[in-house]
Amino acid sequence: xxxxVWQKRAVLAYYFHDLxxxxxxxxxxxxxxxxxxxxxxxxxxxxxxxxxxxEHKYTDLPAAQVSxxxxxxxxxxxxxxxxxxxxxxxxxxxxxxxxxxxxxIQVWKGGMASHGGIIGLVLFTLYWSKAHRVSWTSIGDSLVxxxxxxxxxxxxxxxxxGELFGRPATVSWAVQFPKELLEDPATLPPDFLAHAAKAVExxxxxxxxxxxxxxxxxDAIPRHSELIEPLRHVLTPRHPSQIYEALLExxxxxxxxxxxxxxxxxPRGVITGAFFxxxxxxxxxxxxxxxxxxAWSMGALSAGQFLSIFxxxxxxxxxxxxxxxxxxERALLPPEA
Numbered sequence: 214x215x216x217x218v219w220q221k222r223a224v225l226a227y228y229f230h231d232l233x234x235x236x237x238x239x240x241x242x243x244x245x246x247x248x249x250x251x252x253x254x255x256x257x258x259x260x261x262x263x264x265x266x267x268e269h270k271y272t273d274l275p276a277a278q279v280s281x282x283x284x285x286x287x288x289x290x291x292x293x294x295x296x297x298x299x300x301x302x303x304x305x306x307x308x309x310x311x312x313x314x315x316x317x318i319q320v321w322k323g324g325m326a327s328h329g330g331i332i333g334l335v336l337f338t339l340y341w342s343k344a345h346r347v348s349w350t351s352i353g354d355s356l357v358x359x360x361x362x363x364x365x366x367x368x369x370x371x372x373x374x375g376e377l378f379g380r381p382a383t384v385s386w387a388v389q390f391p392k393e394l395l396e397d398p399a400t401l402p403p404d405f406l407a408h409a410a411k412a413v414e415x416x417x418x419x420x421x422x423x424x425x426x427x428x429x430x431x432d433a434i435p436r437h438s439e440l441i442e443p444l445r446h447v448l449t450p451r452h453p454s455q456i457y458e459a460l461l462e463x464x465x466x467x468x469x470x471x472x473x474x475x476x477x478x479x480p481r482g483v484i485t486g487a488f489f490x491x492x493x494x495x496x497x498x499x500x501x502x503x504x505x506x507x508a509w510s511m512g513a514l515s516a517g518q519f520l521s522i523f524x525x526x527x528x529x530x531x532x533x534x535x536x537x538x539x540x541x542e543r544a545l546l547p548p549e550a
Contacts, residue, residue: 251370255363273351290334298329306508350482357488365463372455379452387450454503482535489528
């Protein structure tokens with residue numbers, strides 16, 4: 214059965230991605246996902262950090278309002294903005310002939326755009342500032358400081374899910390992702406997925422209902438050792454670009470913004486501008502190692518890289534506005550002020 218596999222190239226002992234997207238998986242295929250937990254932890258940790266900034270007078274938002282602000286920012290800014298962004302930037306460019314009419318709200322299948330989430334947060338903070346009579350740039354400056362925490366956790370959840378993986382690589386830390394089967398199944402012998410489906414179906418892992426059954430097979434493969442070893446000689450070693458982006462957009466970006474917020478005396482709006490610019494640059498770098506989104510591209514630029522260019526101009530506008538108005542947080546004012 215697997216003779217064709219062993220005739221493929223011999224590969225180094227690359228890490229085979231065998232992580233489950235489920236924290237707890239129920240027999241009916243439902244369960245608690247790492248991806249969902251990443252969002253919950255993002256809001257909890259982000260809220261805790263934002264409250265610390267509010268208590269130390271690094272934002273115009275009273276500490277007592279932080280919980281409500283973060284909750285509604287999560288709903289309207291991140292969740293709704295991120296989903297609408299994915300639909301507009303990516304979803305509408307894909308074919309949905311096999312999807313139900315309600316595919317735009319099938320969030321359990323993934324589909325969140327960080328650029329959409331950023332736009333959603335900008336609009337929500339503008340509304341909140343007007344409704345509660347606080348400085349828009351003040352609450353925005355602290356919000357962008359804590360935002361990389363969420364970016365880090367969600368990118369790590371992408372890695373656990375084995376999605377949004379990188380380009381082919383020969384580095385020693387390259388990873389083989391079973392979901393490559395979904396990207397280019399034509400590279401495999403025509404009977405492979407059928408054999409894989411038969412191997413995992415007796416365990417209740419696969420229910421072939423529609424054209425999405427290959428995704429069920431790819432998700433089930435890591436739980437069946439008899440399928441892993443043959444695939445080591447078929448799947449392409451790839452950059453773990455999700456981890457690269459988690460470190461760039463999460464750790465590096467958070468470090469820069471935290472230093473600007475707590476160690477530097479800059480006017481309101483400058484840190485928001487710095488977020489847009491640094492996020493755009495780091496996202497463009499990270500996308501170099503990532504398989505481009507198939508929905509669309511702009512010449513040599515992937516969709517993510519092209520959208521990031523606009524963030525640079527938005528960031529520059531925030532910085533110019535900040536130095537023109539020269540408003541500062543209470544924590545940055547001299548004692549006699």
